[in-house]
Amino acid sequence: MAGRWIVLRYTMPVRARPQRPLLRLRRARGRIDRFVLPGIALGGAVWLGYVPADCEGIEIAGGEGFELERVGVRSARHVFAECLAKRPLRAAGALRALLRRDERRWRDSLRGACAVTPLSGYAAWRAARGTPPAPDKPAPDIGIRLVLAAEGASAAAVADTLAALTAQSHTHWTLRLSGAEAGIAADPRIHLTAWDPDAPALSLCGEADLFGILQPGDRLAPHALALLAAAFHEANPDLIYADEEIGAADPVPRLKPDWSPDLARVTGFLGGPALVARNFLAGLPARPVGAADAFATSLDLDCAGATRVVHLPRILCRRADLPDDTAKRSALLEARLSAAGDPARPILRSGILDLHRPRPEPAPLVTVVIPSRDRPDLITRVTGDILGRTDYPAIELVIVDNGSTDPAVLALYERLRGDGRVRIEAFPQPFNFAAMVNRGAAVARGDILVLLNNDVAVLRPDWLDALVAEAVRPEVGAVGAKLLYGDGRLQHAGVVVGLGGEAGHILRRRPADTPGHLCRLGVAHEVSAVTAACLAVGAEKYRAVGGFDAATFAVDFNDVDFCLRLGAAGWKTVWTPHAVLSHLESVSRGRPSGAARRLFEREASAFAERWRDIIRHDPFYHPALSLTTFGEDLE
Incomplete structure (x- = not known):
């Protein structure tokens, strides 16, 4: 890894469209690395990035009025020394990645320490960026x-x-x-x-x-x-x-x-x-x-x-x-x-002030759709939680089964078939999460659909009340829940489009009571997307946008794409802290590798192509906040 680090300083007109600049590195053998740069909150912005040794060209799409003021060069040794001084644990992780020749992890570890500033470090960050300039041209006489x-x-x-x-x-x-x-x-x-x-x-x-x-x-x-x-x-x-x-x-x-x-x-x-x-x-x-x-x-x-x-x-x-x-x-x-x-x-x-929205009366029928295969420990727990630990009075449960063979699971299904609220829907095709969700939605009788992963556990009996109260609002499309890891830390508090590359969960692994910037994690509020690990939506709204795109996003990004299509149709997405569940996050799938990794990369590329504008400007995440880390940091 004998490349160089560069520092870019740039400006944009104050009234320019609020899109972050997009940088492309053209590398050998046709490879292209893409980076979404920080937007501007004061006079200018600064970006620190790694240019690999095989880089053949750099392109920046900055938009009208973008002006690159300065380009500086830093050695890898200098950047590593800064990382070591600021974040020793990140430096250790970067060193391990270097020894494994994992360029991406090495680069991201160093950037996360050296290019990102916590909000508490605002004074120094501000001093390096100047003050907002005058308008490009004076406005007419506005009183x-x-x-x-x-x-x-x-x-x-x-x-x-x-x-x-x-x-x-x-x-x-x-x-x-x-x-x-x-x-x-x-x-x-x-x-x-x-x-x-x-x-x-x-x-x-x-x-x-x-x-x-x-x-x-x-x-x-x-x-x-x-x-x-x-x-x-x-x-x-x-x-x-x-x-x-x-x-x-x-x-x-x-x-x-x-x-x-x-x-x-x-x-x-x-x-x-x-x-x-x-x-x-x-x-x-x-x-x-x-x-x-x-x-x-x-x-x-x-x-x-x-x-x-x-x-x-x-x-x-x-x-x-x-x-x-x-x-x-x-x-x-x-x-x-x-x-x-x-x-x-x-x-x-x-x-913190918030609104309590009671569930409507009479309570509309809710169809909970759970895609699943085997894993008796997971499916036994989640079905027991829905049918026995949830206060909501009108529930239909649809399990979309992708070829389970575990005897314990098959025995559970036999018992569940005796419950008039439950349907087991077979899905014998190759694994396609989005298609399984669509199959469940197609047979659902409920006015509200709740998409739920099989690795979710109910923590509060009123979780479904909170979701339905938001989902029945005419202006609301998807509604997401507050999901916690098994150790009690945040797993999902809303999705920021562009975070980590394509889309990511904000403030994950933070304490569950983290207030968030502007105290927004204590209140129900608008976000660009939420995860389908627990997502509520009106059935008619689901059908109006065609459900999940199973052809393009079989495994990943289908939920974010769905929320963005709801947004394009005029329905906003809301995250609520009042529906609280535990989520083990893809424990039943594991980390992708081989063919699964290649599928992930294809779906990530398709998502970036379809939603490039929102990746460059998530309207509910300020453009000066970092997309490199999963906190609310400055960049």
């Missing part, structure tokens, strides 16, 4: 109205916010400032006024095109309003928001997903900076703004109903602190759900 309720705030915090505001390159803004001393505002665009709790929200906007709320201590980046105004002019959305960092002295980033209304409703991840279109405000129910300290939360909940939303994935604001509005949000949310006749209710666990 922006901001409000700042300064009651109880320190004069220094208010002064910081005003200094950053008056330094904006976009000058067409006005500010309504309440609760501050009369002499604090010298700029004619700043209007001192008392807060009027009886005023309608639209009156605060005046005639401006966009409306937003500042918190005392907020410091907008110099081009923040210009970038937001330009994006508004291009897309005319209801709502536009960007990313932020929290902390006056030692800030940490809040890197937000693209529009995720379920997550926004309970976590309030919008934060700042966020601007609402005047036309959207005009369409909201006419009600008074109320107390100043509750108005931001109320407007944030209103914004959760927006449909045309733009996320600008750049850090454009520093907030001194993150306001704790959990109690206000819970009360307001409960009132609005009650008024709308929605049976969901807020729940608060360990300081």
Whole structure:
């Protein structure tokens, strides 16, 4: 392995399509290695990668406006020394891979230590990437109205916010400032006024095109309003928001997903900076703004109903602190759900707000489909859990058997046939997981399908209630569960497309109570895909997209492909932490090798070809977060 390591630094226009650059290494004998590079959260991005000795050319698809600023070279010895200093265990793994001449594992071990930064290391990561640039061209004259309720705030915090505001390159803004001393505002665009709790929200906007709320201590980046105004002019959305960092002295980033209304409703991840279109405000129910300290939360909940939303994935604001509005949000949310006749209710666990959605009454029939072959220990446990340890009252169980010969399994099937809820469906063809799932779905009588692996165990009797409550929502397609390894660590908390190459489970092998960035692992929220080890979906939705693609993805990627096709048809995928099961993860199949490995590589290639755009930008995973490791790290 006598290649070289390279360091690329590059920039992209702020309003460019948020796709990560794609790099290709053309190697001898026609081999091509592909890498998805990190996106940009500040001024530029940096990528460290290995160029093998047989590399014959490098190609980068960066998109319009991509600019490669610098290319550096590092020796393997230097990279290994850095890995040894930062992550000795990874260095040991890299050395073992080197001795086995396992290039991929060697490369990935070193990259995981040297190219990736935990969120706690944000300060140094930020210093190397600069600040967001001005827009490529100024936006037309977009008027922006901001409000700042300064009651109880320190004069220094208010002064910081005003200094950053008056330094904006976009000058067409006005500010309504309440609760501050009369002499604090010298700029004619700043209007001192008392807060009027009886005023309608639209009156605060005046005639401006966009409306937003500042918190005392907020410091907008110099081009923040210009970038937001330009994006508004291009897309005319209801709502536009960007990313932020929290902390006056030692800030940490809040890197937000693209529009995720379920997550926004309970976590309030919008934060700042966020601007609402005047036309959207005009369409909201006419009600008074109320107390100043509750108005931001109320407007944030209103914004959760927006449909045309733009996320600008750049850090454009520093907030001194993150306001704790959990109690206000819970009360307001409960009132609005009650008024709308929605049976969901807020729940608060360990300081995290989420929604409890009860199962519908009467409970729809659920068909649980389990593909299986032999392994009496697994199939005995999972069928016993479904039929005897699950509270849900309307269950049909379909076992799709792929030629079992084990006498214990055949005896179990005979006993199960005496249960009117159970059907054993024979699948005598060569193993094809996707086709087996489709066979089970074809004979299912249930309104809801639940696809379940045979190596899953029930941990809580209400797991099916939680899945069905999400799956019956009209806008929801697939629903995934929280799956744990046998040792209690996370196995599945949603799939990120692009993670590890094609798709991977976020935060796997972390403690089960890991909160996740933006506390999203404590709440039900949108993801791009979930695993079919435990996946619920309405039967009509399943059939509408043609079920699993058994011809292209017989063994792997069929579940992710299915979720993405549901998304393309207009149904979102949701992961819920309230359905908790144990999963031994492919214990019945083992690791692929030989022909199975070659099949995996063919299916991976087909998946990459079909879903290249989403691999380059999973909308629910910020482009500056690493695809190299399975954590939420910076790259």
